[in-house]
Amino acid sequence: MGRMQPPSLFPSPTRCKLVPALLAILVLAGCASTPSVETTAPAPSAVSTTPTPAESTDAEHPQKFSRWVAEFSARARTAGIDEATLHSAFDTVRFVPSAIASDRAQPEFTRSVWDYLDSAVSPQRIARGQARLQQLRSAGNVDAKVDVDAIAARYGVPTEVLVAIWGLESSYGSFVGDIPTIDALATLGFEGRREAWARGQLLAALKILQNRDIDRTQMIGSWAGAMGQTQFLPSAFLAYAVDADGDGRRDIWGSVPDVMASTANFLARSGWQTGQPWGLEVRLPSNFDYAHADAEVRQPSAQWAAEGVQALDGAPLPTLLESSILLPAGARGPAFLVGPNFHTILRYNNASSYALAIHLLAQRLAGGPAVQAPWPREVQPLSRSQVLALQTALNARGFECGTPDGMAGPATQRGIRQYQRSLGLQADGYPTQELLQRLQ
Numbered sequence: 001m002g003r004m005q006p007p008s009l010f011p012s013p014t015r016c017k018l019v020p021a022l023l024a025i026l027v028l029a030g031c032a033s034t035p036s037v038e039t040t041a042p043a044p045s046a047v048s049t050t051p052t053p054a055e056s057t058d059a060e061h062p063q064k065f066s067r068w069v070a071e072f073s074a075r076a077r078t079a080g081i082d083e084a085t086l087h088s089a090f091d092t093v094r095f096v097p098s099a100i101a102s103d104r105a106q107p108e109f110t111r112s113v114w115d116y117l118d119s120a121v122s123p124q125r126i127a128r129g130q131a132r133l134q135q136l137r138s139a140g141n142v143d144a145k146v147d148v149d150a151i152a153a154r155y156g157v158p159t160e161v162l163v164a165i166w167g168l169e170s171s172y173g174s175f176v177g178d179i180p181t182i183d184a185l186a187t188l189g190f191e192g193r194r195e196a197w198a199r200g201q202l203l204a205a206l207k208i209l210q211n212r213d214i215d216r217t218q219m220i221g222s223w224a225g226a227m228g229q230t231q232f233l234p235s236a237f238l239a240y241a242v243d244a245d246g247d248g249r250r251d252i253w254g255s256v257p258d259v260m261a262s263t264a265n266f267l268a269r270s271g272w273q274t275g276q277p278w279g280l281e282v283r284l285p286s287n288f289d290y291a292h293a294d295a296e297v298r299q300p301s302a303q304w305a306a307e308g309v310q311a312l313d314g315a316p317l318p319t320l321l322e323s324s325i326l327l328p329a330g331a332r333g334p335a336f337l338v339g340p341n342f343h344t345i346l347r348y349n350n351a352s353s354y355a356l357a358i359h360l361l362a363q364r365l366a367g368g369p370a371v372q373a374p375w376p377r378e379v380q381p382l383s384r385s386q387v388l389a390l391q392t393a394l395n396a397r398g399f400e401c402g403t404p405d406g407m408a409g410p411a412t413q414r415g416i417r418q419y420q421r422s423l424g425l426q427a428d429g430y431p432t433q434e435l436l437q438r439l440q
Helices: 022-029 061-078 083-090 097-104 113-120 123-137 148-155 159-170 181-191 195-210 234-240 256-269 301-306 340-348 352-365 384-396 410-423 433-439
Strands: 279-283 324-326 335-338
Touching (some): 061 083, 061 181, 061 195, 097 181, 123 159, 148 256, 181 195, 234 256, 340 352, 384 410
């Protein structure tokens, strides 16, 4: 969640936003393992050319930052934050230049979804996750108060899904970030590009301190303010964190029971459907209309079966009242039938690559199969500037993609599909070097 990359639920203010479209997916893929949980976090925009407070001279900078903190403290006071909390939070507050650098970074080169999954669902991560699961389930586990299966049953979310999120967000609790959350959010608020968002998260962080769930020195996380072993932003913490070990505090930094219950609570309250599969890898019929592989095209799995979509092993498709076809690498890659629980993970981190990684990792932790169909590893993903050129060219030819921004979201996919249809090509909406060359 704070990577601001595949952001996480609390995404860092989410860098990866959209129930993604292919390229956006690829860009996000590089992020995966950063925060995730924040449903209202704005996506980072291109670097602004408007001067901000953070761009003052070296001599002016400390004074301006101090004035900003004092002004914010006054507002926080009127919002009910007490003096002890304000002193604890701001007496030692410091500006964090690296947070600004990370927030403004807009990587030019993207990562393919298969490269991302190679890392997110690596043999090492699977083995470590299975070992951690075994430890948690053993009678003498070091976290004696952790009954992870009981927590999962209470909220109706599979244990393996909770452990998969834990694995991607903090490598099973081994790294939760090292930047004080108060410092990170004060820095982002002062810098000004997303001041309103940062102010809201900073006030939420102060409420957490005032509630004594954690003290300032232990409230650490990513540069974007995402915290704990499953990377919640402060507002998400206030809404969903749970005291599962009964010590009177909601501790997502050091208490595994609190980590698991908080994550499960978030998913349960975000629409998780107990007992339903996330989906599965499928085989498409030779006459499949790839234009239907769109997140907005949702229908019962029985209808997909009637159209020739099959499970790889020939078994009947699971019963899903609303399901769609996901082609993360276009028509040349694997195909998946995904249902509501796939989309629930997008509430945690709005990147299809992330949601797919969580479900595939959970599937492997439970002893299930890896992806069977080959990925088109010979395909080179487009860079941001190439996507920008693609969007500009499509718009110029009347295939509307919206305002060019270098990110291939749903509007860009629709424009690509229209262009592909005009050429008699498979309309999978996937941006490729070949497609860009045709347009140019």
